[in-house]
Amino acid sequence: MLIARLIAEPSLIEKALDTLIATVANTDVPVAHAAMLDFCGDVLQIESPGDDMARFRIALDDHFGQSDTIIAREPFRIPNVFVSDMDSTMIGQECIDELADYAGMKPQIAAITERAMQGELDFEGALRERVALLEGLDEKAITQCLDERIRPMDGARVLVQTLKARGCRTALVTGGFHHFADPVAQNLGFDRVVGNCLEVADSKLTGGLVGEITDSSTKRAALEHELAEFGPNAVGMAAGDGANDIPMLELAHYGVAYRAKPKARLAANGWIDRGDLTSLLRLLEIPEAEWAS
Template identity: 50%
Template sequence: MFIATLIAKESLNERDIQSALASLNEAGATTTRQSDLIDGRVIDFFFDGDPVAARAHLEKIGGQIDIAVQPESNRIKKLLISDMDSTMITVECIDELADYAGIKPQIAEITERAMQGELDFAEALHGRVALLKGLDSAAIQQCLGERAKTMPGAETLVQTMVGSGAATILVSGGFTKFAKPVAQAIGFESFHANVLGEEDGALTGILDGPIVDSARKDELLQSISQSADIPLALCMAVGDGANDIPMLQRAGLGVAYHAKPKAAQAADVAINHNDLTALLYIQGISADQWSRK
């Protein structure tokens, strides 16, 4: 048995619901039941059939509606692992940091190509960091305060999952000087990111220690899942770029959040219209159960 969840940015109407039922029928699925309308904009359909075909047909409905198709079992996740830049915060920190060095367009172009999967991530990261050599280290804190804004729904998502007993890990191809305060502000239990080299109050243009790249994110998901005795089926991974694809494919549910095409294609679910609270609706957690500051 599978669940198809429709999450509207604003509201679902009867026409949307009937279109979804017709789409499931066209996909050869047998709908056994449906939930009541949840919070005016979410509904679950329970069905037997091919989940891939169901998702493909449902995504043709259009409008500002996100679709999630998943097995009915293991719906509630016990581990959340998430990317940071453009996922839990609204910007790419290295691009914003480059703005203080006056080279944002040059670095942002490389970032975009790396996130699209057109460039080797590690090579692109080393190249961008090298361009920041000599930048005053104080720019990091300034950038953090002025540019690193929390993505809508991030705190509610993380704190609700923490409140339910889930483990939460922030994994970033960015930098610890951003990841640590972001993780603390949102409520993640732990974080992993790259260390920017600094000397005499300025960036050295190199990284200290191993790189958190796609392989490392995947390794962290596997090792944390194993050490916490949480099956991968009960893990949710969230990201937006090619660097996130291995962990999106490894987790029981991989969610591409406002993502690049390759990441969206690789993930089980693509959220394009809603904020991060959509990841709670996917788990069957309605707004009256959310944790809020």
Template identity: 40%
Template sequence: MASSQNLLVATLVANPDIGLDPARIDLAAMLLGPETKRSVLASGIAEDLIFPDPGSIKGVYNLLEAPFGDQQVDIVVQPLAHRRKRLFLADMDSTMIGQECIDELADYVGLKAEVSEITERAMRGEIAFEPALRERVALLKNLPVGVVDEIIEKRITLTEGGTELVQTIRANGGYACLVSGGFTLFTGPIGAKIGFNEHRSNHLIFDGEKLAGTVEEPILGREAKLATLVELRKELGLAAPDTMAVGDGANDLAMLGEAGLGVAFRAKPAVAAAAHAKIEHTDLFTLLYAQGYRDDEIVRPLPRPESA
């Protein structure tokens, strides 16, 4: 087989409730050519196919539509070299967590439907992110700051595999940054809970113990996310292929495009079409398998002791 510099790897990850079909993997290996090597990452769930680069990653995705197009299987195709990333940037809302924090805040003032509609349009790229954020924040004026703790405790759910992803990357010498168009009130405690090295997001302005309905300028949006990736990559002395980013909205597009591996997570159609890879059927464990981590190499957080 060719040297690792001339090899691609297609990582196949199935919805655990369904699993990988061995016959379909056999077909995929045959389609990729006689030099294809197979490597199991998680029995019945994740497997690598390693093969000589045919010159088109898009062509490989198209080829694998035949065996897997009707299956709940996510596929990540990338160069084998540099697959294990040393810098990871992640969006927060609807990526590392299952909710949009600003929509949950709006629910407290009875405006969730209105704010959610603006959020959805902004994430699809139909309206600019910055004015959309200002408009939504204005609707939150006079909301008590204390509701944030309640929202985090009662309404925010972490995406499956996210904590393991961040902690495994860090345990292997990598750096992880939570970069969000949301707010520090959320990214601080959520980032710490997951295990990120740092977090960057927007600062809400307070009027005493209530929200003033405004946000500090400049707003952290699409260009700031891109700038964060470039800045951290330079500080850490890394090459572009050593980086990975994940997100779901239009304001993540520049960051995803600049990363060595930019992944759209259950994303809006335009984002999924533009990203290097997409996750639609599985969870954030897929980004561990995409880096070649086997199940027994994944760092799993210790269960919290039950309160007395």
């Protein structure tokens, strides 16, 4: 059984659904049932007895275009665990790119960041290369960057606080830096932070990192660890936007690509292309009257 919940352009839903039903009728992913969720009239639930998720998601994409969607193999549940990337997911910026601007290096570093997020470069190598270019930058630039540049994504705090109110454990797991992630996590309400540590000496960045690198395997391991705390029947949700997020998106029951790069979106069974992060609450069937802030 495949169950999809989606939010799309309201004026197009009826026609798109009729066309979808006709198109997949004689395939291995026919539509068995489709209806709007009662309490929330903009969420459409579509059920198929098939098992080919890849084919089902292609059909949804082809017929509904830009949408906010999650596809599941079992009835939807509030997740026990939510693990999220930070840069361009929980916040609207790439911290290292913005910090680089204070060193006059933003174009060079942003170009490397983009290639790493597209999955064109080895993550650790690209990270160390970018950090090395920040050697000599005053540590005060981090505080200035946080104050002047770093802003949460729309709906980020509401999403985290609402999930926590439902008993969900939340973790911010980033290939970025604790200097940024710790205050961001505190502001949004995350329970745990995993990230990289910039090396500082005499109040200046050395161009190096301290400790092990937080990369794609670390992100997956963080989700595995949190799920294990809740036992074998735990449900996990993850959100991210780049290639470094793919392993945790693939592991999660609800792996959501948020305004993501193509490779990350293709690896996920959910995507947010249309709305903000509160779309996840709608797709999880949490009424807006019960959202926390």
